[in-house]
């Protein structure tokens with residue numbers, strides 16, 4: 001495998017999940033694979049889980065790790081070709097990626113959507129810039145439109161927790177005071193398309209995700225109806241896609257509660273705002289899987305890095 005940029009780079013989900021679960025039971029089994037190799041983690045945005053789990057995964061595989069908060073510490077990058085660089089941007093993506101490629105064997109990038117320019121966000125200028133000009137494999141640690149490491153961790157968690165042949169899984173929008181990207185929801189939807197699940201997406205009208213991603217998946221605008229008899233409810237906020245990047249509603253009726261959760265397991269990628277997105281009783285209750293999901297981030301990253309190192 002050359003790069004891990006989206007869920008579409010997974011050639012066999014059952015094999016990857018099974019391999020991740022084996023790595024979880026013996027994390028250091030392939031420590032020899034990364035000996036003498038270095039991964040560079042470049043963050044254009046904040047992180048807790050992605051940063052620590054990807055670092056942990058690389059260490060489990062015997063790799064050296066370099067981390068840079070590029071957004072605050074790196075030079076401002078120019079991505080356009082043929083630009084006269086006489087304004088604020090000091091370095092072109094062409095030189096930056098070629099330089100980074102000399103210092104490490106794999107580069108992982110986090111670069112969120114701006115939520116102000118749909119066309120630029122969908123062009124994935126940072127991730128695709130690195131993929132185009134770097135001479136080493138690139139891993140997506142959350143880009144403008146995708147968070148495939150999170151989606152793989154979620155698939156591992158579902159595999160561990162599911163007891164049914166075809167569970168009902170709900171992706172529910174929840175309120176949030178800030179405009180958040182679509183990446184987590186997009187990759188979760190794509191992951192559900194690889195699974196044998198009864199999948200329903202629920203959100204207020206105006207919060208439809210990119211229809212090229214949701215395709216013909218079921219959308220139910222009544223959250224209570226959508227959540228009825230669910231086995232897993234994945235809660236996430238995202239901003240409007242059609243009215244790009246806008247917060248159209250902060251309706252607290254959409255917050256996840258114990259009543260709406262019923263007997264379902266609760267999932268969220270974290271970080272989460274308590275009593276805005278989900279009430280305390282859910283997060284503190286036994287049906288919450290959020291800590292297991294975060295733990296599985298290590299083994300999702302580890303299976304990805306292992307496949308890159310092996311190829």
Ligand code: CP
Nearest residue numbers: 047048049050269270
């Ligand atoms: N879920 C997730 O990606 O967490 P961080 O933003 O803390 O990395």
